[in-house]
Amino acid sequence: MTKHDQITPRAYSRAARRRQKKGGKRAMQQNWQEAEQVNKATIEIDNPTETVREARKRHMPRANRSTLLDPIMCEQAGQAITLAAEGDEAAKLWEVFTAYDRAHGAYSRLVLGRSRFPSISKMEFMPERLETRADDRPDLRTEDERVRDARNAMAAWDAHMAKLRPWERHILAGVVRQAETLHDLGVLTAAGRSFVAAVRRLRDVVEG
Secondary structure: OOOOOOOHHHHHHHHHHHHHHHHHHHHHHHHHHHHHHHHHHHHHHHHHHHHHHHHHHHHHOOOOOOHEEEOHHOHHHHHHHHOOHHHHHHHHHHHHHHHHHHHHHHHHHHHHHOOOOOOOOOOOOOOOOOOOOOOOOOOOOOOHHHHHHHHHHHHHHHHHHHHOHHHHHHHHHHOOOOOOOOOEEEOOOOHHHHHHHHHHHHHHHHHO
16 A cells, blocks of 8 residues: 555544535535525415416417407417417407306306306305495496396397397307317417407497
8 A cells, every 4th residue: 555545634624524514514505505495486386376387388389478368368269369360450349259258157156046067166265354435336236237238248148149140159158168178379269260250240240
């Protein structure tokens, strides 16, 4: 054994301290990275706006990030409209569809007494403080008045729908029940193209 091959207790002690110090630095760096990931996840959880934006981005990867929070992007019907129309036309198509959708929902709830969608498990939320705003318009109608108005609104829409082709009425009925897949990652499906065509036709009928 040569002189260089001999490891003295003192030399071994210095080498062990260096290894321990290096291992400590690696551990500190790993702990710092894990803390950063936890902080990032906490920030994302605490920012519901970003959570919504990221969820919509996954469904519409080609959409402009600045438009993802627009009301028209809240569901597949609006997303499909944005894929086939732009600007004022998209806004008008969305307005016509949501008006029909609201009337259909009110009629199902108040007149038929049933939901348009399958029952789902109840999700509990923390109670929130109820407040009013200066521009709030409380609904002061009686229950009978709400039922009457729901009947009248649906009758008006039925008159419009009677002027559509059968396939147009069929696709619109499916979409208000959320029973159609209108696009796949930002690419319109056959149902999506039919839906947009039907809404265009419905807009023309409503505008007379």
